[in-house]
Structure formats: C-alpha cells, structure tokens
Amino acid sequence: MSDVITTTVIVATIASGIRLATPFLLASLGEAIGQRSGVLNLGVDGVMLLGAFASYYVVLETESIWLGVMTGILTGLLMGLFYAIITVPLRAEQGVSGIGIYLFGLGMSDLLFQKLVGTPLPIDQFSEWHVPLLSDIPVVGEMFFQHTPMVYIAFLLVPIIAFIINRTTFGLSIRAVGESPESADSLGVSVPKVRFATIMAGNALAGLAGAALAIELGIFQQNLTNAMGFIAIALVYFGAWRAPGVMAGSLVFGMVGAIVLQAKTLGLIPRSASDIAAMAPAVITILALIIVANRFRQPAALTKPYVRGD
Amino acid sequence: MNSVSASIQSDRQPMLEMRGITKRFPGVIANDNVSFDVLPGEVHTLLGENGAGKSTLMKILYGLYQPDEGDVLINGEKVSLQSPSDAIDHRIGMIHQHFMLVSSLTVAENVALGLSSTRGPITDLKQVAKKIKSLSDRYGLHVDPDAYIWQLAVGERQRVEIIKALYRDVQLLVLDEPTAVLTPQEVDDFFVILREMTSDGRGLIFISHKMNEVMELSDRISVLRLGRLVGTTTPQETTREALAQMMVGREVDNTREERPATIGRTALSINRLSVGGDRGVDALIDFSLDVQQGEIVGLAGVSGNGQRELAEAISGLRPIKSGSISLFHDGNPKPIGGLGPKAVREAGLSFVPEERMRDGAIGEFSVADNMVLHNHHSTRFSRGGFLNFGEIHRHSQKLVDDFQVKTPSIDTPAKNLSGGNIQKMIIARELDSDPEVLIAAQPTRGVDIGAAEYIHARLVAARNAGTAILVISEDLDEVMLLADRIAVICQGRMMGVVDRIDASREQLGLMMAGVTD
Ligand SMILES: Nc1ncnc2c1ncn2[C@@H]1O[C@H](COP(=O)(O)OP(=O)(O)OP(=O)(O)O)[C@@H](O)[C@H]1O
Ligand SMILES: [Mg+2]
Numbered sequence: 001m002s003d004v005i006t007t008t009v010i011v012a013t014i015a016s017g018i019r020l021a022t023p024f025l026l027a028s029l030g031e032a033i034g035q036r037s038g039v040l041n042l043g044v045d046g047v048m049l050l051g052a053f054a055s056y057y058v059v060l061e062t063e064s065i066w067l068g069v070m071t072g073i074l075t076g077l078l079m080g081l082f083y084a085i086i087t088v089p090l091r092a093e094q095g096v097s098g099i100g101i102y103l104f105g106l107g108m109s110d111l112l113f114q115k116l117v118g119t120p121l122p123i124d125q126f127s128e129w130h131v132p133l134l135s136d137i138p139v140v141g142e143m144f145f146q147h148t149p150m151v152y153i154a155f156l157l158v159p160i161i162a163f164i165i166n167r168t169t170f171g172l173s174i175r176a177v178g179e180s181p182e183s184a185d186s187l188g189v190s191v192p193k194v195r196f197a198t199i200m201a202g203n204a205l206a207g208l209a210g211a212a213l214a215i216e217l218g219i220f221q222q223n224l225t226n227a228m229g230f231i232a233i234a235l236v237y238f239g240a241w242r243a244p245g246v247m248a249g250s251l252v253f254g255m256v257g258a259i260v261l262q263a264k265t266l267g268l269i270p271r272s273a274s275d276i277a278a279m280a281p282a283v284i285t286i287l288a289l290i291i292v293a294n295r296f297r298q299p300a301a302l303t304k305p306y307v308r309g310d
Numbered sequence: 311m312n313s314v315s316a317s318i319q320s321d322r323q324p325m326l327e328m329r330g331i332t333k334r335f336p337g338v339i340a341n342d343n344v345s346f347d348v349l350p351g352e353v354h355t356l357l358g359e360n361g362a363g364k365s366t367l368m369k370i371l372y373g374l375y376q377p378d379e380g381d382v383l384i385n386g387e388k389v390s391l392q393s394p395s396d397a398i399d400h401r402i403g404m405i406h407q408h409f410m411l412v413s414s415l416t417v418a419e420n421v422a423l424g425l426s427s428t429r430g431p432i433t434d435l436k437q438v439a440k441k442i443k444s445l446s447d448r449y450g451l452h453v454d455p456d457a458y459i460w461q462l463a464v465g466e467r468q469r470v471e472i473i474k475a476l477y478r479d480v481q482l483l484v485l486d487e488p489t490a491v492l493t494p495q496e497v498d499d500f501f502v503i504l505r506e507m508t509s510d511g512r513g514l515i516f517i518s519h520k521m522n523e524v525m526e527l528s529d530r531i532s533v534l535r536l537g538r539l540v541g542t543t544t545p546q547e548t549t550r551e552a553l554a555q556m557m558v559g560r561e562v563d564n565t566r567e568e569r570p571a572t573i574g575r576t577a578l579s580i581n582r583l584s585v586g587g588d589r590g591v592d593a594l595i596d597f598s599l600d601v602q603q604g605e606i607v608g609l610a611g612v613s614g615n616g617q618r619e620l621a622e623a624i625s626g627l628r629p630i631k632s633g634s635i636s637l638f639h640d641g642n643p644k645p646i647g648g649l650g651p652k653a654v655r656e657a658g659l660s661f662v663p664e665e666r667m668r669d670g671a672i673g674e675f676s677v678a679d680n681m682v683l684h685n686h687h688s689t690r691f692s693r694g695g696f697l698n699f700g701e702i703h704r705h706s707q708k709l710v711d712d713f714q715v716k717t718p719s720i721d722t723p724a725k726n727l728s729g730g731n732i733q734k735m736i737i738a739r740e741l742d743s744d745p746e747v748l749i750a751a752q753p754t755r756g757v758d759i760g761a762a763e764y765i766h767a768r769l770v771a772a773r774n775a776g777t778a779i780l781v782i783s784e785d786l787d788e789v790m791l792l793a794d795r796i797a798v799i800c801q802g803r804m805m806g807v808v809d810r811i812d813a814s815r816e817q818l819g820l821m822m823a824g825v826t827d
Binding site for chain 2: 167169173175176179182183184185186187188189297308
C-alpha cells in the first residue's frame with residue numbers, strides 16, 4: 001500500500017488541499033470580519049451562489065476572467081448593502097435575515113441560470129501562475145507556488161485582514177463595536193458606519209469566494225456551493241474569529257477533502273464507503289469545533305442590534 | 311488688564327446652559343422643565359434620589375437622548391447634540407455611571423478608541439501609552455496602559471475612565487457618580503485632580519449620593535426631585551440635613567441602633583484560602599476568616615486587593631487553589647469551594663455581587679423576572695416546569711414596594727431603571743431569600759441616602775434574625791457603621807480582625823495600607 005503513496009502523490013494532495021481551501025478561506029475571512037463587529041451573517045452560502053453565477057455568466061459572455069471576478073465582488077457588495085440595511089438601521093433579527101438571504105441566493109442564482117444560460121457550458125479557467133524563483137524549489141515550489149491567482153489572493157488576504165483588525169484604528173473600532181457598542185458609541189465611534197463597512201466587506205469576500213469557486217470549476221449548476229458557505233461560518237468559530245485561525249481551519253478542511261479525493265482515485269476507499277468518506281471533512285470540522293469550543297469567547301455583542309440609550 | 315476683564319467676562323457667561331428640558335419615557339417624566347447651567351471653572355453638583363432624573367439630563371447633554379422639549383446652549387450658542395460625537399466636538403466629556411469600557415481591549419486601546427492616530431490609519435498605541443503615562447504621573451492616576459480592562463478592579467477601571475476624559479482634554483466634564491467606586495483615600499486624590507481641572511477653567515458637573523463629598527467639592531448644588539428642579543444653592547448656604555430633606559422630602563437618619571450581636575455558631579469558615587488572580591499573581595494568599603450566625607463582619611480594604619476574587623470564590627464563580635471554604639449546617643461543615651454558583655446558593659448562601667449590572671441582573675428581563683432569577687425553579691414560583699406568574703408578580707410587587715424600587719411597573723425591563731434602582735432590585739432579591747449566610751459586596755454603592763438607610767436597616771435586621779453576614783465594602787464609613795467585627799484585607803492577605811468598639815479610623819487605615827505592628 002505504501003508504494004502507491006509516493007512523494008508525487010503527497011505533493012499533489014497538498015497542492016490540491018490548498019486549492020480546495022481557497023473558497024472556504026475567502027468566505028470565512030469575510031464572515032469573521034462581520035462577526036468581529038457583532039454581525040452574524042448566515043446568508044454567506046446564498047451570496048456565494050449569486051457571486052458564482054454572476055461571475056460565471058460574465059466570463060461566459062465576455063471571456064474575461066478578471067471581469068468575472070470583479071462581478072463576483074460587486075454582487076457581494078450589493079447583497080451586503082441589502083443585508084446591512086435590514087440588519088443595522090432596521091434592526092432585523094440576524095439569524096432569520098441570514099437564512100432569508102441564503103434562500104434568496106439559492107433560488108435566484110438557479111432562476112437566472114435557467115433563464116440566461118440553461119445548459120451548463122464550460123467557461124475559461126485561470127491558468128496557474130508560477131511564482132518566479134520560489135516555484136522552482138523542489139517539492140515546496142510545487143506545493144505552494146504553482147497555483148491560480150485566486151489562491152494567492154486568498155492567502156495574501158490573511159495577513160492583510162489580521163493587520164487591519166489588530167493594528168489599525170478602524171480595526172480597533174471594529175473590535176470595540178463587536179464587544180461593547182455602547183462604549184464605542186460613547187467615544188463617538190459610529191456603530192452603524194462600522195457595521196455597514198464590515199458587512200459590505202464580508203459580503204464582497206463571499207461574492208469573491210463564489211467567483212473563485214465557479215472559475216476554478218469552470219462551470220455553474222444549481223446549488224454549486226453545496227453548503228460551503230455554512231461550513232465557512234463554522235470555520236470562523238473554529239478559527240476563534242482570527243484570520244490565521246480561520247486560515248488554519250480552511251486548510252484542515254481543504255486537506256481532508258483532498259486526501260479523500262486522492263484516496264478514491266487511488267482506489268484506497270471501497271466504493272461502498274465513498275459516501276461516508278465524503279462526510280469526513282464535515283465530521284472532522286465538527287470534532288475540531290468541539291475541541292476548540294469554549295477556549296475563546298465570541299464577540300460579546302454578536303447578533304445584538306445596537307440601540308442608543310438602551 | 312485685558313486678561314482680567316476677559317476672565318470676568320467669561321465668569322458671567324455660562325459655558326453650558328440647559329433651558330426647560332423635558333424628557334418623557336413610557337410611564338415616567340424623567341425630566342420636567344429642568345433648567346441648569348455651568349460656569350467656567352466651577353463644580354456644579356446635581357443631587358437627587360435614585361430615579362430623580364440626573365443621569366437622563368446628562369445623557370441629553372451627551373447626545374445619547376434627545377429632549378422632548380428645551381434647548382442646550384454652549385458658550386451662549388444653541389447647539390444640536392444628536393450623538394456623542396456632537397458632544398465630543400463641543401469638548402464635552404462624560405464619565406458614565408456604568409463603565410463604558412471594552413473589557414477585551416487594553417487600557418491604551420480603550421483610550422485610543424475613536425481618536426485619530428498620529429500614524430494615519432495605523433494605531434499608535436505606544437504613543438498613546440506614553441501620553442497615558444504622563445497623564446497618570448501628573449494626576450497620580452496609576453494604571454498600566456497594557457493591561458486588559460477585564461483584569462482591572464473597579465477602582466482601576468474608574469481611573470481609566472478619567473484618563474479617557476483627560477486624554478481628550480474636555481472643557482466640560484460630566485461625572486455621574488464617579489466616586490461610588492473609590493476608596494476614601496482615592497476620593498481625596500480624585501478631588502485634587504478635579505480641582506486641578508477646574509483651575510484650568512474647565513467646568514464639572516458632579517453627581518454623587520455622598521453628602522460629605524458634595525459639601526466638600528461643590529461650588530453650586532442643584533437638587534432634582536421626581537424629574538423637577540427643586541432648587542439651586544451653595545454649600546455655604548445649606549447643610550447636609552437640609553439637602554437631604556430637599557431630596558427626599560423627609561428627614562433622613564442613618565445612624566445605627568446600638569444592639570450587641572447575639573453570636574451563634576460559626577456559619578461560614580474560610581480557611582487558608584489561596585485563589586489565583588487574573589494577572590498571574592495570586593489574588594488571595596493564605597486567607598482565613600470566620601463569620602458567625604448573628605454578626606456582621608465588615609471586610610475593609612482598598613479597591614483591588616482581592617475583595618472581588620474573595621467574593622467570587624465564596625460564591626462559586628472562581629476556582630480555589632488551596633485551602634477551604636465551608637458553610638455549616640448544625641455544626642457540620644459543608645465544603646463549598648469550587649462547587650459552582652448554583653450549588654453554593656442551594657447550600658444556603660446569598661450573594662450581592664459587586665458588579666451588579668454584569669453579574670446580578672439581566673437587563674432585557676423584566677423587574678419581576680429579575681426578582682426570581684435565582685429561585686424561579688422553586689416550588690413557590692413554578693409547578694411542573696411552568697412558571698407561576700401570579701405568585702411571581704405578587705412577590706415582586708411586594709419587594710418593589712418594600713425596598714422602594716422606583717419603576718413604572720414590575721414588567722419594565724431592568725435596563726430601563728435608574729442605576730440606583732437596579733442596585734435596590736438585586737439587594738431586595740438577595741435579602742429576601744432569607745439566607746443563612748449573606749455576602750454583600752458594596753451593598754450601598756450608588757444608592758441614595760434614603761435607600762442606603764433602608765438597606766442598612768435590613769442588613770441589621772437580618773443579622774438580628776441570625777444571618778451570618780459578610781459585608782465587603784471599600785467605604786470605611788459604611789464598614790464602621792455596620793460591622794460588629796472589622797477585618798482588613800491588603801494585597802490578598804488578612805491583616806487582622808478588630809472589634810468595632812476598639813477600632814479607630816487611623817488604625818484601620820494603616821492596616822489597609824499594609825502596615826502591621
Ligand atoms: N431608557 C429608558 N427607558 C425608560 N425609562 C427610563 C430610561 N432611562 C431612564 N428611565 C427612567 O427615568 C427615570 C430617571 O432615571 P435616571 O437614570 O435619570 O435617574 P437618576 O437620577 O440618574 O438615578 P440614580 O441615582 O439611581 O442613578 C427613572 O424613573 C428611570 O426608570
Ligand atoms: Mg443615574
């Protein structure tokens with residue numbers, strides 16, 4: 001058995017794990033930003049689906065992948081604006097509104113797909129971009145530095161977002177608003193403005209995650225994400241609301257997925273067990289969640305609308 | 311010459327005028343046509359019972375509430391204060407009755423929040439910490455800029471609030487019961503800071519229930535009663551008794567009847583207790599103390615010397631490292647250390663926590679629900695898992711009446727009550743459960759003199775009925791008034807226990823400072 005697991009296989013599996021982790025990472029980074037400011041968004045999956053369809057459609061029509069990526073982000077921003085309006089000034093209950101967004105995204109993306117496209121046609125995909133020099137390093141280069149641009153973008157966002165949250169005045173406002181909006185308000189920090197910004201940014205990332213997925217697969221179909229957005233929400237808890245933690249969670253998830261795929265290809269998993277194997281990433285995430293749970297406290301104001309003077 | 315006439319000029323013009331302010335809430339008129347002003351360099355005190363409308367008036371000034379009627383003028387010009395940032399723009403600062411601090415952030419981060427940075431979008435916490443240090447050196451406000459707020463005792467948190475205001479260099483500062491959480495020594499230091507601020511021409515609005523402080527600090531005193539301005543006077547023209555009568559509408563007498571304690575058996579025994587602290591150092595070291603049935607033991611000490619951790623350890627909220635805590639039933643010890651709050655309550659202990667808003671009440675719940683928070687599963691209030699609303703209402707109404715908790719109704723959410731009335735609500739609940747042992751942390755912090763008198767009387771009545779009571783208080787006057795025996799804590803160690811008859815302020819003060827003889 002050990003003779004099938006060669007270095008080549010291991011390298012390929014790790015590279016594919018990183019690739020699989022990318023949409024999760026983008027979506028969960030976005031969710032983490034929102035939650036740090038006290039806003040829960042259960043609609044990530046719906047926004048991902050809309051972003052995926054929009055970018056798929058634009059690439060199909062224009063054959064410009066980057067235009068597709070931009071459209072994914074723009075779709076996320078639009079959905080974010082909508083979600084921000086209903087949850088911040090209108091103070092709608094966040095749990096229910098998020099589920100509404102999800103259902104809307106699920107239905108609308110399929111409807112648009114049926115009306116505008118009908119039969120699934122493949123679109124252009126990003127080609128790999130080899131990082132100069134680094135990609136030539138044996139083994140390591142192949143694992144980490146021979147990916148599509150979306151992978152680099154997602155992983156570069158981790159330190160950027162960590163920096164914004166931890167080192168900037170805006171990040172300080174985000175953390176304060178998520179923990180104690182009344183204290184932030186009493187110092188002149190506008191709670192609605194901060195939450196609008198984080199919701200918009202978070203949804204833009206969800207839209208981008210959808211675009212990354214559709215372009216990676218080169219295809220769109222009904223419910224393309226298959227609940228990836230919900231897993232992204234779980235990964236935020238797994239990652240304790242911190243960008244590096246969220247990245248670790250996404251990688252675990254992507255790796256387990258890649259290992260299962262690879263094992264299947266190599267015939268290491270009997271056909272009868274393949275359904276069970278497909279559940280492995282979810283089961284592992286849940287186990288990890290149980291272990292991590294309670295080590296870290298969620299933002300104290302999470303899901304709580306803020307009303308001045310209360 | 312020029313500057314003299316300018317200063318006379320500015321003496322005449324109030325820096326703040328509030329004219330005919332009216333504010334209504336469902337069921338109450340919190341402010342009823344109130345007019346109020348502040349001159350540069352003066353301390354203008356607002357006095358009034360719990361629920362008189364002091365905080366409401368100040369929240370209007372700070373842009374947190376909009377008045378239904380009336381105008382606010384700053385330096386003679388009418389202003390619109392729609393939000394705290396408008397108030398901040400007019401150099402108004404406010405130290406709130408409940409702390410406005412983000413507990414998961416550091417001191418420096420709390421101070422920097424909402425300010426622009428010298429490094430553009432990037433925080434300049436080192437710079438902020440430096441300036442905090444210089445402010446704290448200059449005003450004697452010791453805090454560690456890198457400490458997290460959750461690690462700080464109440465007194466230290468208050469210093470952070472003051473630093474926040476000093477850092478912003480406010481011209482008009484509202485202090486809503488700032489001394490409620492300070493020790494007598496801290497109050498003295500604090501007043502020095504305030505005087506320094508007024509000598510710079512800043513105006514202060516001071517709210518306190520402590521008459522001696524009001525008489526000492528104020529230039530003018532305005533009294534609110536049931537939302538209306540009763541009158542404005544000066545310390546020279548009035549007396550404490552007259553002020554109390556203006557506030558309450560009757561004479562107040564807060565002296566204790568002299569009746570020796572009829573001591574029973576030991577009810578609570580703390581033996582060589584050590585407890586970890588939030589900052590790495592142990593908060594309690596080898597601490598021993600017994601409390602007998604029918605006595606009040608007062609634990610005196612400067613804020614932050616382990617009192618909070620002791621109360622948490624006894625009430626089951628904090629794990630213990632070594633030693634034991636026991637309650638006694640018929641002479642048999644029952645160790646309660648580390649059992650958790652529910653089991654400790656069931657063992658016969660009641661607890662009035664220091665941070666009542668955080669640990670003692672649920673703001674979203676009604677007053678009635680808060681009144682049965684800890685015993686809603688008792689057979690009296692529930693049957694077969696269903697709450698008996700009739701009984702809960704009768705019981706809560708009685709407690710509200712007995713303890714004069716001012717609330718439009720017992721269905722009002724607790725968060726809408728004034729600060730002092732939330733305190734009264736929790737104390738009513740805890741005293742009423744007829745405990746064998748009662749731990750009361752800062753029992754009269756923030757309550758008005760009428761209510762303090764009543765709470766003291768209830769504590770003494772419980773003691774006379776045989777309850778063993780431990781009063782943890784940073785108010786030495788309160789300890790000396792209430793306690794049969796006085797224990798002193800310093801840096802987590804027991805400094806000694808003295809009978810009240812033998813105790814002097816000087817001796818206790820030395821013990822509080824850690825001086826042993
Ligand atoms: N947000 C609110 N909603 C409804 N009622 C309120 C609200 N805020 C205050 N009140 C009511 O207004 C009245 C005045 O409250 P306020 O907090 O101004 O009293 P206070 O003088 O500051 O009392 P304390 O000394 O106890 O702090 C009280 O009856 C209180 O219940
Ligand atoms: Mg008040």
